Amino acid sequence: MTTYNEMEMMIVTAARELENGATVGVGTGAPCAAAMLAQKTISPDLVIMFEAGGISPDLPEMPISVGDSRTFYHASMAGSMGTIMSSCARGFVDYTFLGGAQIDMYGNLNSTAIGPYDSPKVRLPGSGGANDFASFCWKMMVMTPQDKRRFVEKLDFLTTPGWLEGGDSRKNSGLPANAGPHKIITNMAVMDFEPDSKRMRVISLNPGYSFDQVQENCGFELLRLKTLPVTPAPTDDELAILRDQVDPGRVVIGR
């Protein structure tokens, strides 16, 4: 079997979440690679959407910004930000992948500032469309390195809604019911959210990692399934397509 790196593992794991015919709103980088890989493997009819307006492109090569002309190559539509966001708001978009500098146990994300908002230590880009995608897409997923500084007890700024404070809090906030965080895919494990508390829960371990290692690299207490399966490793076919067709420049997967 071909050896693979952790980024390839995460991309393959994410791609397998996207069933044929689904719609997914993505940004650039690893999520885009996952969507492209899914489109070239299990989901030829995957509808990929970019927040700047591109709908259902063929994606012959990796875009480097969500407004890149590559995001609507041979697309069914080159629209506007409003086209995409209103489609999300109407419930047309099944999945999205988001990220942030911080994530908490309910899958809330911070991409605005580290430190106090009025005098930040680090200023980040802000929501962009992340808040909107997370508010409206049915299943939000995150691909991120497992790291204590990233998985924190409390966000400095809640940019993008996960399950908010858990339980029914998201529903009570007024956000559309039944949409919310779905899977968190890291280099060490895959997590979902326990249905009642909405707390992050480890459901599989990537090859070579233990639950304790995942917990040590997380700033809050993780729930877990009693028996933890191993996340299936990438197949040779998936790796070949990822390396040769999705990211031949090795921009995302590295060398």
Next chain:
Amino acid sequence: MHHASNHKITSIEQAVSKYVSNGAHLSIGGFTINRNPMAAVHEIIRQGIRNLHVYAHSNGQGLDQLIGAGCVSRLEIAYSGNGRFAPTCLCFKRAVLERTIQVEDYTNFQMALRFLAGAMGVPFLPTYSSLGTDIVEKWGFPDQIRLDEPKLASKKLVVMDNPFSRDHETEKLVLVPAIHPDVTIIHAQKADATGCTRIEGLSFADIDQAKAARHVIVTCDHLVSENELRKDSGANHLPAFCVDAVVHIPHGAYPTACFNEYDYDAVFLEQYQQAAGNDDTLDPFFQTYIHSPADHAEFVAMAAQNRLESIRANPVTGYADRMKRGA
């Protein structure tokens, strides 16, 4: 007064000096490193305009240069990143940390709706976006700014119950205030002398940004005949009466990408990133590339060197599919 006329063709110097004054409320078109009105941005910097209040969604390169040149004092924004070139735009980041600009954070959908409200002539539009988050809870502008500045909405946003709910159901919504920039500047592939404008590819939020504004400057790669745009009127985006000034500037979006015309110049954008980290390197960069060139054509020739051919759009794909994409 907005009216169709053939007297809208002007130079970028005249358009900027007429419509972009110190303290103006400005929005620019484009998205990250795509179809920013860069020739106009350079002219604003060249004219030394100060204290701009900018409304942005994900405007990227042009906005970051305006901030770096000290033209901006307040910013309402959803996203300040530049694709692979800058996860957070460097001048924006510095200006926030050094507190030389004041920032109010929204989401992209909210900014799109705020421009749409402006374009519709209504004071606000509702959305569910940002419920439950710090976009609602944490406000950036001190109250005094909103009291002192009559052009600003009295509040960042308002959360209210749906007034149409039945049976005492409560359903919360976020109302976001309309934007009416003093001037919106967009770059399009094609416009005619009357101001009729056609954008090819993604329109981002350009159209509502323009319709919401008191004045609109369109820069274009091709100044075409009125008849050419009338032949396929369904493909046009702005009627003539929305536009005040038309400036013909080939490569007017360079170094950002313009679909069907040219791609972004990865090498020059990387040079900008190298310079943008501090004023000691940024000032000479602006001196070389903005203040010294006689016009935009001279800037493009100097900045792109021998790369113009490699970033020229392939007519089949609309972008440069063989270009060098990293620095």
